[in-house]
Amino acid sequence: MTTLSVEFSLKHQVSGLISEKFGLDESELLSGAxxxxxxxxxxxxxxxxxxxxxxMGIVLKEGELKSSFTLDExxxxxxxxxxxx
Amino acid sequence: xSRAAVLCGLGGALPATAVTNEELAAQLDTSDQWxxxxxxxxxxYVVAPGEATSDLAVAAGERALESARRTGxxxxxxxxxxVLATSTxxxxxxxxxxxxxxxxxxGTVPAFDVAAVCTGFVYAxxxxxxxITAGVAQRALVIGxxxxxxxxxxxxxxxRAIFGDGAGAVVLRAGESGEPGALLGxxxxxxxxxxxxxxVRAGGSRQRSTGEPxxxxxxxxxxxxxxxxxxxxxxxxxxxxxxxxxVGWTPAALDKxxxxxxxxxxxxxxxxxxxxxxxxxxxxxxxxxxxVAASIPLALTDAAAEGDLLPGHRVVLTGFGGGLTWxxxxxxxxxxxxxxx
Numbered sequence: 001m002t003t004l005s006v007e008f009s010l011k012h013q014v015s016g017l018i019s020e021k022f023g024l025d026e027s028e029l030l031s032g033a034x035x036x037x038x039x040x041x042x043x044x045x046x047x048x049x050x051x052x053x054x055x056m057g058i059v060l061k062e063g064e065l066k067s068s069f070t071l072d073e074x075x076x077x078x079x080x081x082x083x084x085x
Numbered sequence: 086x087s088r089a090a091v092l093c094g095l096g097g098a099l100p101a102t103a104v105t106n107e108e109l110a111a112q113l114d115t116s117d118q119w120x121x122x123x124x125x126x127x128x129x130y131v132v133a134p135g136e137a138t139s140d141l142a143v144a145a146g147e148r149a150l151e152s153a154r155r156t157g158x159x160x161x162x163x164x165x166x167x168v169l170a171t172s173t174x175x176x177x178x179x180x181x182x183x184x185x186x187x188x189x190x191x192g193t194v195p196a197f198d199v200a201a202v203c204t205g206f207v208y209a210x211x212x213x214x215x216x217i218t219a220g221v222a223q224r225a226l227v228i229g230x231x232x233x234x235x236x237x238x239x240x241x242x243x244x245r246a247i248f249g250d251g252a253g254a255v256v257l258r259a260g261e262s263g264e265p266g267a268l269l270g271x272x273x274x275x276x277x278x279x280x281x282x283x284x285v286r287a288g289g290s291r292q293r294s295t296g297e298p299x300x301x302x303x304x305x306x307x308x309x310x311x312x313x314x315x316x317x318x319x320x321x322x323x324x325x326x327x328x329x330x331x332v333g334w335t336p337a338a339l340d341k342x343x344x345x346x347x348x349x350x351x352x353x354x355x356x357x358x359x360x361x362x363x364x365x366x367x368x369x370x371x372x373x374x375x376x377v378a379a380s381i382p383l384a385l386t387d388a389a390a391e392g393d394l395l396p397g398h399r400v401v402l403t404g405f406g407g408g409l410t411w412x413x414x415x416x417x418x419x420x421x422x423x424x425x426x
Binding site: 021042053062063 | 314
C-alpha cells in the first residue's frame with residue numbers, strides 16, 4: 001500500500017472507532033472540524049488513546065492527542081506512532 | 086486445601102450530610118450535567134464540623150462486626166487484629182486504628198493504619214489476610230475510611246465534585262481456601278515515579294522541616310486528572326488480568342468486578358480493556374462519589390444489599406490510587422448479610 005492509502009484506511013479506522021465507542025457522527029468527524037468544535041471533551045481523547053493501545057498496540061503519551069486537533073491531525077500523530085510500533 | 090482468610094462480615098457508613106450536584110453548582114463554576122457526564126457522580130456525603138475519619142470507621146466497623154455475628158454468632162465478632170486503611174487520619178500521629186479498636190471495645194488487639202490512598206483497602210485486606218494465613222491472627226477487622234472533604238481545595242470544582250467521605254469494613258476469619266469467601270489471591274504494585282499525580286504537597290516532613298509555612302494551596306489535595314485516568318485504567322485492568330490468570334478465571338467467567346469507584350468512565354474503560362459486559366461492573370459512585378479507601382467496601386455493601394452480588398459469584402476487587410499504587414483480590418462471594426444502618 002502507498003502511504004496515502006495507509007493514512008486513508010487509518011483515518012476511517014479511527015473515525016469508525018470514535019463513532020462506535022462514543023456515539024459520535026462519523027460525517028461530522030470527517031468534516032475537518034476540530035475536536036473542540038465537535039464538543040468532544042478531553043476525556044474522550046484519553047479514552048480513545050486507551051482503546052488504540054488495546055486494539056492497535058499504539059501507545060500515545062498524555063497530551064499527544066489534543067482537543068485543538070482535527071481528525072486528520074490526530075490521524076497523523078497516530079500514524080507516526082503506528083510506524084514506530 | 087490450605088489455610089486462608091475468609092470474608093465473613095461486611096458493613097458501611099456514610100456521614101449524615103449529603104451534597105448534591107446542584108448545591109455544588111450554586112457555589113462553583115460547574116453544573117449537574119458537567120459533573121454527571123464527566124464523572125457519573127450525582128451525590129456525595131461530607132462530615133460535619135468536628136467529625137473525623139475514626140467516627141466513620143467506628144460506625145462501619147460496628148456494622149461489619151454485627152454482620153459477622155448474624156451468620157457466625159457472637160464468637161464471629163471476636164477479632165484479634167484491626168487494620169485501617171486511610172490517608173486522612175484523625176491526627177498525623179498516632180495512627181487512627183488503635184483509637185478505633187479501643188472505641189469498638191476490642192481491648193488490646195494489635196491495630197495499625199495502612200496508607201495507600203485509594204488502593205488502601207486492597208492493601209489492608211492483603212495485610213490482614215497474610216497475617217491470618219501466617220497464623221499471627223485468627224480474626225481481623227479491616228476498615229477503609231477517609232474524609233477527603235477535609236483536605237480538598239474549596240474552590241476546586243473538579244475534586245469537590247468527585248470526592249466524598251465514608252467508611253466500609255469487612256471481617257476476615259481463618260478458614261480454608263475451598264470455602265466461599267476465601268481470599269484466593271492478590272496482585273499488588275506501586276510506581277513512586279507517579280507520586281506527584283495524586284498528592285497533598287505540604288504538611289509532611291519535606292515541607293515542615295523547612296520551618297516555613299506551606300506555599301498557599303499546597304495544603305490541599307491535588308490530582309492530575311487526565312494522566313491519573315490513563316494510569317488508573319491501565320493498572321486496574323492489568324492487575325485484574327494478572328490475578329485472573331493466577332486464579333485460573335477468564336474475564337467472561339467473572340460475575341462481578343468491584344473496582345475502586347473513581348469515575349464511571351474509568352470503570353467503563355476498565356471493562357473495555359478486560360472485555361467485560363456492563364452487568365459485570367459494580368457501580369455505586371453515582372450515590373456516594375469517590376470515597377477513597379472506603380470505596381471498595383462501600384460498593385460491596387451496596388451491591389450485596391441490593392442483591393447485585395450473590396453467594397457463589399466470582400468476584401475481583403481492584404483498586405488504584407496515589408503512590409501510585411494498585412492492587413486486586415479475588416474471592417467467591419460468601420452467604421453473608423451486609424449491615425448498612
